[in-house]
Amino acid sequence: MKRSQPSPASCNGCGAEQPSLLLHNVRYRAHHRRFCTNCVLKNHQGLFCPICFDVYDDSPPPHLRLMCLKCPSIAHRSCVVAATTTTNSNAPSSSPVSFQCPPCTDPKFSYFKVNSNEPSLNKPTNGGENGGPVAIPAQNAPNSRAIDIESAKVLVAAARIAAASMCKAAAAARIDAERRAKEAALARKKAREALEHVAYIVAKERDAKGASTDQRAFLAKMPASM
Ligand SMILES: [Zn+2]
Ligand SMILES: [Zn+2]
Ligand SMILES: [Zn+2]
Numbered sequence: 001m002k003r004s005q006p007s008p009a010s011c012n013g014c015g016a017e018q019p020s021l022l023l024h025n026v027r028y029r030a031h032h033r034r035f036c037t038n039c040v041l042k043n044h045q046g047l048f049c050p051i052c053f054d055v056y057d058d059s060p061p062p063h064l065r066l067m068c069l070k071c072p073s074i075a076h077r078s079c080v081v082a083a084t085t086t087t088n089s090n091a092p093s094s095s096p097v098s099f100q101c102p103p104c105t106d107p108k109f110s111y112f113k114v115n116s117n118e119p120s121l122n123k124p125t126n127g128g129e130n131g132g133p134v135a136i137p138a139q140n141a142p143n144s145r146a147i148d149i150e151s152a153k154v155l156v157a158a159a160r161i162a163a164a165s166m167c168k169a170a171a172a173a174r175i176d177a178e179r180r181a182k183e184a185a186l187a188r189k190k191a192r193e194a195l196e197h198v199a200y201i202v203a204k205e206r207d208a209k210g211a212s213t214d215q216r217a218f219l220a221k222m223p224a225s226m
Contacts, residue, residue: 013039022155024162027169037112040158042103044165046072050101050111051079053150053157055164066099073101112154 009020012033023034028043035043041050048055050073059065059074066080067073080099103109 011036011039013043024158026162026165027172028165032169035158035162037155037158038110040161041111041154044161045101046074047161047164048157049074049076049079050103051075051083053153055157055160068101068104069098070100070104073104075099075101112151112158 010017011023013035016036018036023036024040026033026035026040060076064077065074066077
């Protein structure tokens with residue numbers, strides 16, 4: 001059963017070439033896939049908070065969560081509050097009522113960027129976006145380390161989701177195998193019963209035929225003897 005799959009180092013979702021260590025094995029829509037971190041997260045919205053990248057064991061209770069207006073993504077209410085107050089200092093710190101997750105806000109948004117091997121000297125730092133000092137090169141900026149932590153969090157979230165997905169797939173495969181084994185046993189039993197039935201009918205037919213030929217022979221003899 002060989003499927004035409006792209007080379008092991010490319011994501012089955014977006015096709016991006018990645019070191020295969022960074023690809024996650026997932027069971028997605030009944031197929032085994034190798035997804036990049038970004039595709040794992042984009043295809044499993046609702047399983048993690050898109051702001052703090054906590055993976056949910058259980059979805060947070062309604063009063064502690066906010067659902068994206070456009071997709072199934074669920075964020076911690078507290079994370080959305082924190083994010084809106086830091087990005088827009090004029091925003092009231094009251095509970096927000098609507099929320100759009102980062103990929104829905106920006107279609108080009110990527111949770112995880114791998115091509116950051118080159119020092120991001122030209123990129124503005126987070127501080128710059130927030131109106132803070134811009135002059136510090138990202139490499140030496142105190143928050144260049146924070147970006148690494150962020151990426152690590154994203155990677156861990158994707159890995160946890162992928163692991164959970166594979167565990168679920170394994171459990172499903174086990175249940176499926178047990179079901180098939182039961183079906184096979186039942187089919188075997190039915191086949192045996194059918195064979196026994198056929199044998200019974202054949203035997204009965206033979207008996208009936210034997211009886212009728214005996215009878216005919218008997219009747220054939222009768223007039224002769226009389
Ligand atoms: Zn991808
Ligand atoms: Zn959160
Ligand atoms: Zn969304």
